[in-house]
Amino acid sequence: MAAIGIDYGTSNSEVVYFDGQQHHFIKLDPSIDASNKIRSSVFVYYKDELPLPHASAIEAKVSQIQRAISAQIDKAKESYYDAQDPREERVFGDKIDDLRAEFHNRPALQRRAIQMLLKYMTVQDLSLHQLVETGEFAFGEDGFKRYLKTPEKGRLIYSPKNFLGANLVAGQQSAFIGMIAKQLEFFRLSAEKQLQKKVDTAVIGRPVKFHGTRGEEGNSQAIDIMRKAAEKAGFTTVEFLEEPIAAAYKIERKLSKPTNVLVVDIGGGTTDVCCIKLSPEKLTNLNRQQDALSVTGARLGGMECDKNLIIKSIAPTMGQDLRMQGGLPVPPTYFSDMCAVDDIPKLNHFFSDDYGLEIAQTMSIVKEPKLLNRLLIVQEEKLSARLVNSSRLAKELLSSKNEITLPLHYIEPDYDVDLTIDDLNRSMLPWLSRVKRLVSECLEKSSEPPELLFITGGMSLSPIVRQQLQEVMLPDLPVIEGDAFNSVCEGLAIQAAKL
Numbered sequence: 001m002a003a004i005g006i007d008y009g010t011s012n013s014e015v016v017y018f019d020g021q022q023h024h025f026i027k028l029d030p031s032i033d034a035s036n037k038i039r040s041s042v043f044v045y046y047k048d049e050l051p052l053p054h055a056s057a058i059e060a061k062v063s064q065i066q067r068a069i070s071a072q073i074d075k076a077k078e079s080y081y082d083a084q085d086p087r088e089e090r091v092f093g094d095k096i097d098d099l100r101a102e103f104h105n106r107p108a109l110q111r112r113a114i115q116m117l118l119k120y121m122t123v124q125d126l127s128l129h130q131l132v133e134t135g136e137f138a139f140g141e142d143g144f145k146r147y148l149k150t151p152e153k154g155r156l157i158y159s160p161k162n163f164l165g166a167n168l169v170a171g172q173q174s175a176f177i178g179m180i181a182k183q184l185e186f187f188r189l190s191a192e193k194q195l196q197k198k199v200d201t202a203v204i205g206r207p208v209k210f211h212g213t214r215g216e217e218g219n220s221q222a223i224d225i226m227r228k229a230a231e232k233a234g235f236t237t238v239e240f241l242e243e244p245i246a247a248a249y250k251i252e253r254k255l256s257k258p259t260n261v262l263v264v265d266i267g268g269g270t271t272d273v274c275c276i277k278l279s280p281e282k283l284t285n286l287n288r289q290q291d292a293l294s295v296t297g298a299r300l301g302g303m304e305c306d307k308n309l310i311i312k313s314i315a316p317t318m319g320q321d322l323r324m325q326g327g328l329p330v331p332p333t334y335f336s337d338m339c340a341v342d343d344i345p346k347l348n349h350f351f352s353d354d355y356g357l358e359i360a361q362t363m364s365i366v367k368e369p370k371l372l373n374r375l376l377i378v379q380e381e382k383l384s385a386r387l388v389n390s391s392r393l394a395k396e397l398l399s400s401k402n403e404i405t406l407p408l409h410y411i412e413p414d415y416d417v418d419l420t421i422d423d424l425n426r427s428m429l430p431w432l433s434r435v436k437r438l439v440s441e442c443l444e445k446s447s448e449p450p451e452l453l454f455i456t457g458g459m460s461l462s463p464i465v466r467q468q469l470q471e472v473m474l475p476d477l478p479v480i481e482g483d484a485f486n487s488v489c490e491g492l493a494i495q496a497a498k499l
């Protein structure tokens, strides 16, 4: 039996096995050969027909049809009593009998109800729970490509992890358990195949605070969903470890003497910070909570930068600053709602017909409706996730280039947006000052100062992030270099090997 580390990230996930000496990275995405991580988004879809409508919807439709038949019976009865001769009486009498038979023939009524419901049903009408129960799953690049090619065939959950701390109703909770169980099962089976041994134990990373506004209640809901999903996925032993502490365990193997290290993990969904006492002598100790001097975390990840870049630099090309008649600006909420890929109710509201109608009405009272038409296309064609993904790519490219042209041709032919490093940096400043505040908070809570700084997570590849943390905020703290993407999961695997 083997125990693995699972970094279930907001943007990317990873699975690592540690054999006591070496880390073994499990290949998770068959469509990217060289990669040991996989996009965390999931596309749940239907190859052919949509599933049968829900029983309660069928029953409601049957009742509606029956009400229509009753009205026809009442009308036929009136005609029967008004009949002028026995022949006419017989005709209406027969009609009443036929209608009554129709009224009571439940199988036929149900078939008719299903036909009527299917005629107008789209994937968007299905609840998340129904979708997870009846749809097919595509993970990683395969899922994202399917979504790009046939968005109408399914629904893309851009970052399931982002929803775990949110206010979920009962059906949604079980939908997320089902969805994540499929992902974790896929991870477990991939590991078993590549390691050639049974895998029954996992140490799963957790952010200090899950994405959401519900504090401790949200955190325990998130852990509960992850634990149930892991059990459903076939794991018999599951433990959770805070992500920055996991990254610290990886760093510990590089140290030659006891050292206090400040770990800053800036991922796609959250920033997690810890100050921890590390020591090569403690490598094999199982429980290290007493060594964590302080831990802080917040919903401050790269996705927020992607959205901020849209609001600051892309939305102005979609009509954000236009004035309506009377001089008022176009409602700015149009653009924040457009980006709400991590807020199901908000995004559903943005995709509703009424919302589209409102944008169309606003278009009729602005000078340059052509710009707002781009927003309308994102609304009508449900392109929010695709736009946020484009913005993410732009942000990543601007880590190594001073300017880029971002093609948004899926919104309008020849629609390109020029973006510079200054645009990106400006859009990131408020976010960066919140990240710095979180780091300060961790330092203030720690009873001992750090001696080394380790910055990890995908956002640590952003030059402005490194510059602000290393040069501006902590210029006297020596930096230990490490991997931006693998450290958390390697640390989780180290912990798993101790179980």
Ligand SMILES: Nc1ncnc2c1ncn2[C@@H]1O[C@H](COP(=O)(O)OP(=O)(O)OP(=O)(O)O)[C@@H](O)[C@H]1O
Binding pocket: 008, 009, 010, 011, 012, 013, 161, 243, 266, 267, 268, 269, 270, 271, 301, 302, 303, 392, 395, 396, 397, 399, 456, 457, 458, 459, 460, 461, 462, 484, 485
């Ligand atoms: N070269 C790059 N420059 C800037 N940002 C990058 C770069 N590469 C990746 N990122 C960003 O890093 C983030 C993903 O980081 P990471 O894979 O560590 O997150 P995660 O572990 O999935 O999320 P979390 O830990 O918050 O749940 C994304 O926002 C991504 O755009």
Ligand SMILES: [Mg+2]
Binding pocket: 007, 009, 010, 243, 267, 268, 457, 488
């Ligand atoms: Mg992470």
